[in-house]
Amino acid sequence: xSSVSNAFYAQSGGVxxxxxxxxxGLFSELKKNKKKINKIYAGKNxxxxxxxxxxxxxxxxxxxxxxxxxxxPAGAFGSCRFKLNKNIExxxxxxxxxxxxxxxxxxxxxxxxxxxxxxxxxxxxLAKKFNHKLQAIHIPKTIDNDxxxxxxxxxxxxxAKYISTSVFEATLxxxxxxxxxxxxxxxxxxxRHAGWIAAAGQLPFHLHGLPIIVLLPxxxxxxxxxxxxxxxxxxxxxxxxxxxxEGIKNKNRFISESGLKDSFGHAQLGGLAxxxxxxxxxxxxxxxHWSVSDYLQRSARHLASQTDLxxxxxxxxxxAKYALAGENAVMPGIYRKSSKTYxxxxxxxxxxKVANKEKKLPKSFISKDQYNITKKCVDYLLPLIKxxxxxxxxxxxxxxxxxxNKIIKKKLNLWNK
Amino acid sequence: xSSVSNAFYAQSGGVxxxxxxxxxGLFSELKKNKKKINKIYAGKNxxxxxxxxxxxxxxxxxxxxxxxxxxxPAGAFGSCRFKLNKNIExxxxxxxxxxxxxxxxxxxxxxxxxxxxxxxxxxxxLAKKFNHKLQAIHIPKTIDNDxxxxxxxxxxxxxAKYISTSVFEATLxxxxxxxxxxxxxxxxxxxRHAGWIAAAGQLPFHLHGLPIIVLLPxxxxxxxxxxxxxxxxxxxxxxxxxxxxEGIKNKNRFISESGLKDSFGHAQLGGLAxxxxxxxxxxxxxxxHWSVSDYLQRSARHLASQTDLxxxxxxxxxxAKYALAGENAVMPGIYRKSSKTYxxxxxxxxxxKVANKEKKLPKSFISKDQYNITKKCVDYLLPLIKxxxxxxxxxxxxxxxxxxNKIIKKKLNLWNK
Numbered sequence: 112x113s114s115v116s117n118a119f120y121a122q123s124g125g126v127x128x129x130x131x132x133x134x135x136g137l138f139s140e141l142k143k144n145k146k147k148i149n150k151i152y153a154g155k156n157x158x159x160x161x162x163x164x165x166x167x168x169x170x171x172x173x174x175x176x177x178x179x180x181x182x183x184p185a186g187a188f189g190s191c192r193f194k195l196n197k198n199i200e201x202x203x204x205x206x207x208x209x210x211x212x213x214x215x216x217x218x219x220x221x222x223x224x225x226x227x228x229x230x231x232x233x234x235x236x237l238a239k240k241f242n243h244k245l246q247a248i249h250i251p252k253t254i255d256n257d258x259x260x261x262x263x264x265x266x267x268x269x270x271a272k273y274i275s276t277s278v279f280e281a282t283l284x285x286x287x288x289x290x291x292x293x294x295x296x297x298x299x300x301x302x303r304h305a306g307w308i309a310a311a312g313q314l315p316f317h318l319h320g321l322p323i324i325v326l327l328p329x330x331x332x333x334x335x336x337x338x339x340x341x342x343x344x345x346x347x348x349x350x351x352x353x354x355x356x357e358g359i360k361n362k363n364r365f366i367s368e369s370g371l372k373d374s375f376g377h378a379q380l381g382g383l384a385x386x387x388x389x390x391x392x393x394x395x396x397x398x399x400h401w402s403v404s405d406y407l408q409r410s411a412r413h414l415a416s417q418t419d420l421x422x423x424x425x426x427x428x429x430x431a432k433y434a435l436a437g438e439n440a441v442m443p444g445i446y447r448k449s450s451k452t453y454x455x456x457x458x459x460x461x462x463x464k465v466a467n468k469e470k471k472l473p474k475s476f477i478s479k480d481q482y483n484i485t486k487k488c489v490d491y492l493l494p495l496i497k498x499x500x501x502x503x504x505x506x507x508x509x510x511x512x513x514x515x516n517k518i519i520k521k522k523l524n525l526w527n528k
Numbered sequence: 529x530s531s532v533s534n535a536f537y538a539q540s541g542g543v544x545x546x547x548x549x550x551x552x553g554l555f556s557e558l559k560k561n562k563k564k565i566n567k568i569y570a571g572k573n574x575x576x577x578x579x580x581x582x583x584x585x586x587x588x589x590x591x592x593x594x595x596x597x598x599x600x601p602a603g604a605f606g607s608c609r610f611k612l613n614k615n616i617e618x619x620x621x622x623x624x625x626x627x628x629x630x631x632x633x634x635x636x637x638x639x640x641x642x643x644x645x646x647x648x649x650x651x652x653x654l655a656k657k658f659n660h661k662l663q664a665i666h667i668p669k670t671i672d673n674d675x676x677x678x679x680x681x682x683x684x685x686x687x688a689k690y691i692s693t694s695v696f697e698a699t700l701x702x703x704x705x706x707x708x709x710x711x712x713x714x715x716x717x718x719x720r721h722a723g724w725i726a727a728a729g730q731l732p733f734h735l736h737g738l739p740i741i742v743l744l745p746x747x748x749x750x751x752x753x754x755x756x757x758x759x760x761x762x763x764x765x766x767x768x769x770x771x772x773x774e775g776i777k778n779k780n781r782f783i784s785e786s787g788l789k790d791s792f793g794h795a796q797l798g799g800l801a802x803x804x805x806x807x808x809x810x811x812x813x814x815x816x817h818w819s820v821s822d823y824l825q826r827s828a829r830h831l832a833s834q835t836d837l838x839x840x841x842x843x844x845x846x847x848a849k850y851a852l853a854g855e856n857a858v859m860p861g862i863y864r865k866s867s868k869t870y871x872x873x874x875x876x877x878x879x880x881k882v883a884n885k886e887k888k889l890p891k892s893f894i895s896k897d898q899y900n901i902t903k904k905c906v907d908y909l910l911p912l913i914k915x916x917x918x919x920x921x922x923x924x925x926x927x928x929x930x931x932x933n934k935i936i937k938k939k940l941n942l943w944n945k
Contacts, residue, residue: 126704128697156707184697186704193708272924279925280545280601280827287543287603290573291610296823318923319930384820385799402822403801406713410697414830416924496924506735507689507833507913508696513736 115147116217118434121154121161122186122252123193123223123230127266128273128412129423130252131180131187133222136427137250138169138177141218144435152214155516157191158221158230161210162203162526165518172514179512181424182502184412187514195230199237206526207234208241213522218246218434222427224253224264228442229466235440246434249442249462250426254409256307259468260460261444265426266409268419268495271311273411274300274354274404275496278323279315281402282352286321289350295341295391297401299384301408302356304328305471308408310484310492312354317489322348324482326387328358329472332366338394340482345397357383413509417498418453429457453494532564533634535851538571538578539603539669540610540640540647544683545690545829546840547669548597548604550639553844554667555586555594558635561852569631572933574608575638575647578627579620579943582935589931596929598841599919601829604931612647616654623943624651625658630939635663635851639844641670641681645859646883652857663851666859666879667843671826673724676885677877678861682843683826685836685912688728690828691717691771691821692913695740696732698819699769703738706767712758712808714818716801718825719773721745722888725825727901727909729771734906739765741899743804745775746889749783755811757899762814774800830926834915835870846874870911 118141122130134153141148151169154160160167167188169177180187196203211219219238221231231249238245251258256267278298285296300308306327316323322344326332344351359366367383384401391399422445429443444460447453476488484492502509535558539547551570558565568586571577577584584605586594597604613620628636636655638648648666655662668675673684695715702713717725723744733740739761743749761768776783784800801818808816839862846860861877864870893905901909919926 122704126701159708183700185700189707190704191708192705276830276925277824277828279928280829281823283600283602283928283930284543284823284827287539287607288609290606291576291608298824315925318925319928321930382799382802382818382820385802400822401799401820402824403799403818403820404824405817405819406698406701407694407715407819407821407824410701411694412697413693493923498924499918499921501916501918504916506910507915508693508732508735511696511700511736513700513738 115149116215117150117152118148118218118220119152119154119161119211119216120220121157121222122188122190123157123221123227124190125254125409126186126190127252127254127409128184128269128415129265129420130222131183132420132423133250133252133265133427134187135181136424137220137431140428140431147435148218152216153188155518156189157193158195159191159193160189161207164210164521164523164526166214167516168519171517176512176514179510182412183511184410187512188516194226195233199233202528204237208237208243210523211245212243217244220248220250220430220434222250222252224255225258225465225467225469228462232440232462232466246437246439248430248434248438250430251442251444254308255302255305257305257469257471258465259470260464262447262455263422263445263495265419265423267307268416268422269411269414270308270408271492272416272496273408273414274308274312275314276414277404278312278352278354279319279321282315282321282323285350285352292398293400294345294350294397295399296352297384297387297399298352298354299357299382299401299403300354301404302328303358304469306356307472309354309356310472310476310488311496313484314489314492322350323352323354325484326353326355326359327472327477328356328360329477330481332359332361334390338390341391342395353387355383355387359383412502415500416496417500418495420500425457433459450490450494453497532566533632534567534569535565535635535637536569536571536578536628536633537637538574538639539605539607540574540638540644541607542671542826543603543607544669544671544826545601545686545832546682546837547639548600549837549840550667550669550682550844551604552598553841554637554848557845557848564852565635569633570605572935573606574610575612576608576610577606578624581627581938581940581943583631584933585936588934593929593931596927599829600928601827604929605933611643612650616650619945621654625654625660627940628662629660634661637665637667637847637851639667639669641672642675642882642884642886645879649857649879649883663854663856665847665851665855667847668859668861671725672719672722674722674886674888675882676887677881679864679872680839680862680912682836682840684724685833685839686828686831687725687825688909689833689913690825690831691725691729692731693831694821695729695769695771696738699732699738699740702767702769709815710817711762711767711814712816713769714801714804714816715769715771716774716799716818716820717771718821719745720775721886723773724889726771726773727889727893727905728913730901731906731909738769739767740769740771742901743770743772743776744889744894745773745777746894747898749776749778751807755807758808759812770804772800772804776800829919832917833913834917835912837917842874850876867907867911870914
């Protein structure tokens with residue numbers, strides 16, 4: 112094996128506003144090391160691109176497009192929801208190693224969340240077994256902010272900024288209307304198991320005194336207590352916004368599944384916000400408005416946080432450094448040195464520690480009455496939403512790069528599972 | 529009556545990201561004319577503030593707060609959903625004239641949509657009847673863009689920019705995920721009767737070739753034709769976004785009312801997006817994501833259009849000029865001189881022409897297959913979303929002014945309807 116070989120990068124799972132910034136960080140560092148790195152490849156649609164031998168050669172992309180990926184949301188090379196077989200003996204793994212060997216790939220970078228960290232770890236173990244030299248490095252990414260051992264996850268800061276800004280704006284709207292019309296506004300945000308995003312929605316309460324409460328999946332939802340709280344807030348302020356994690360439950364049953372049926376009587380997953388809106392209107396007779404952010408929140412590059420972009424770029428860059436230094440089965444994590452004047456650094460985390468673990472909101476971040484975040488949580492969140500980095504705009508729309516993602520010539524037969 | 533008198537301004541109906549910019553334009557012009565204008569007042573919560581004699585003295589607001597209203601969304605003085613009695617003999621009108629006389633108000637500015645134009649017209653007629661000198665000027669505002677005789681309505685350009693950017697971003701997200709997961713994304717936008725906002729959502733298709741279709745309230749919704757179109761788009765592109773006006777109907781029945789029932793069997797207004805999502809999933813077996821913009825779209829000052837802000841500021845300023853020139857029962861409208869290199873001017877429109885009329889999307893703006901906008905529509909929309917004007921940010925959030933809105937001393941007894 113020559114000392115010069117190729118690197119492979121893939122994006123995995125739900126994408127973010129800043130995942131491409133991690134790719135930029137990675138590529139910039141790899142390009143500096145021409146003695147070790149020849150080609151930089153990206154998988155088309157994540158790890159599936161490796162299985163299908165659908166590989167994009169980064170050097171074929173023009174420079175300005177590549178640089179503009181820093182300003183472009185979502186997964187520019189395509190992502191996937193694909194969990195590799197749990198059984199390491201499965202043909203998927205042999206196929207991956209076959210592709211890596213054939214394309215002289217000795218560096219593997221996987222940009223994803225908890226599941227992807229697990230995949231990355233498996234691939235690293237497998238390479239050893241097949242006697243293929245491979246540096247497998249995980250690059251953290253998830254809007255859910257639920258990865259352990261890292262102070263935060265790239266992607267989260269920008270969602271937090273988007274949601275807190277959106278709630279701020281919508282609550283000012285509500286304030287304008289409340290004297291003769293709508294009194295309650297509900298925003299449903301992502302967060303199936305952890306309430307980090309919803310927590311960020313309460314920042315305008317702590318910074319500007321606007322009446323906003325949160326519903327967190329860490330707390331068992333109680334309808335009576337909730338309605339009492341909303342009534343109290345509207346009595347005190349005249350209006351109230353509610354930021355609700357999609358994943359709130361009452362005794363293991365999702366509130367979003369609360370009994371809506373279609374015309375055939377089939378249970379209907381209509382989202383959480385309309386269920387809460389109905390609850391408030393019927394019980395308290397307050398006019399409600401509601402919104403569901405869904406994809407808008409995690410793709411809103413036009414309002415990305417500079418801190419988040421710095422994190423995303425840095426973990427990409429560090430991942431390259433780790434690989435070139437011979438590290439394996441590790442991930443760069445973000446370590447907070449200070450909150451007051453925010454300072455941070457990157458630290459190395461073994462993947463064996465990270466894989467398949469979730470970090471929820473700690474108890475100390477949730478108020479006693481459970482509808483507010485604490486000062487400690489505010490101090491944690493504020494640095495993460497700081498700083499703006501607007502894309503350029505052309506004809507009134509952001510200038511985003513849309514890659515054609517042509518693949519290189521295949522050398523193998525089609526892959527059959 | 530002395531030649532110096534007071535001016536009264538009120539915000540009405542659903543608010544926008546730029547309605548306060550109209551207030552800024554109005555105030556700046558009125559302040560130049562100290563010979564005619566003594567105090568500038570604002571009604572607390574719109575016309576209700578006049579009825580209740582809850583009046584804010586603009587001179588009591590500090591200068592930097594007042595200037596920052598240009599960057600602040602929603603109605604800073606409070607708005608209302610309140611329709612004056614149709615019968616001009618009603619006590620509401622006598623009360624209004626009483627308040628105006630007592631506070632020496634000879635200039636009345638009403639910042640709202642079609643209903644407000646009608647209110648403004650009635651007040652102007654009434655003043656004549658009661659022999660009170662009053663210049664009643666309407667300042668146009670509505671995100672719905674449905675006011676007639678003006679090329680567009682201040683407030684719309686910013687929603688159009690927000691929705692087209694959001695659909696652009698979410699469709700890039702969808703593109704990343706479609707190979708192994710979600711294939712359809714649905715965004716529900718405002719527009720009960722007119723499809724202007726939804727139309728703007730299709731701009732990323734025309735500018736960047738992203739697969740996006742629109743559902744407009746001008747078109748009778750046909751489920752089979754819709755599903756056929758979605759299937760075709762997904763076959764061609766691998767994914768498809770749908771921007772749907774909340775008000776789409778099939779034979780006078782809202783699609784959003786399509787048969788959802790709660791656990792007691794009561795009909796449920798769960799929003800349009802989940803109904804469409806259900807339709808696509810059940811019939812085409814495509815995984816769907818959906819979002820409802822609601823208040824977020826009309827309060828998103830962080831992404832306002834500079835063209836829209838220029839319009840909003842100008843109609844406020846022109847309204848002041850009209851009043852000071854002795855005009856009555858008129859509204860400044862926006863007149864487009866050219867689309868190619870966009871140029872526009874303000875023209876005077878008699879309120880009698882405007883009141884209670886709606887402007888829908890013309891047929892020439894809708895494609896034959898009814899799921900696209902035409903080149904003509906694109907040419908109309910593009911100038912309106914052009915230009916950015918970001919607010920300042922403090923601690924990661926936009927710097928918005930939140931007024932305390934203290935009222936001046938009341939001179940009258942409480943108003944009883």
